[in-house]
Amino acid sequence: MTLLLAALPAALAGWTATVEAGEASPAELAALAPFLDSCPARPDDWIARYADGALLRFGPVAGHDQRDAEPVEDCLRAALAAKPIAGTAVLRLRWTDPTLDRYRQNVTSVLDQLVGPRSDPGCTTLRFPIQADNTLGAPLLAISSGDPDFDARVTASLALLEGPLPPLPESLRAKLGDTVDVCVQGVRR
Incomplete structure (x- = not known):
């Protein structure tokens, strides 16, 4: 069962992040929002696992070529480097339009x-x-x-x-x- 602990406010079009497991405060997720806005658009859901601000694994939830993930992964790594999130968690990222x-x-x-x-x-x-x-x-x-x-x-x-x-x-x-x-x-x- 997925437990959503925190979520960024939905934007008109762009990336949102929710915490599926672990901990991240709404303030930490909100600090990532401006960095996610600069990430390239990719449809559907993506999972990011991180620990102490470092991205450990990133990829599509299902059905997508991993190569589609590379530009978004690079952008997310830069966002976590600029605004690290303490602890360990799994984020679900979704680009919506x-x-x-x-x-x-x-x-x-x-x-x-x-x-x-x-x-x-x-x-x-x-x-x-x-x-x-x-x-x-x-x-x-x-x-x-x-x-x-x-x-x-x-x-x-x-x-x-x-x-x-x-x-x-x-x-x-x-x-x-x-x-x-x-x-x-x-x-x-």
Whole structure:
């Protein structure tokens, strides 16, 4: 079970950090905020383990290439060097953007309706390549829901689309790079 002990206030768009394990005061996290704002945008969640101000390990929670982490890791190391946090803890870092959240919800709602009912909780994450015209290409299964039948229904649902999925807003293209991940859960019964 994840215990969130402290959190930075959510910004309009940018990085937030929460403590998953260990200790860090809200003041220590707030001191990191200006340094995190200069870190490059990367979607989804990242885990950082540190002890006495030194970053021990950093990486994506799931489904991402470790190379995506290098620029953010360098930025986080610089932030911890400038504003060390005493003790040992695990931070969860998340880059958020309301435009990206709305876009993902839009695409997810289309796919959820096509996939149909599902009673068990879970999520199949599809990784869509972003084409030059900001439309989405054919996705790959990035993270399984754990249910092979549901994963197959999600993949098959793409053939049922009556047209292309909505294009990615131009403002997000530079922030996301080459792909966007979408979680498909299916409509609950």
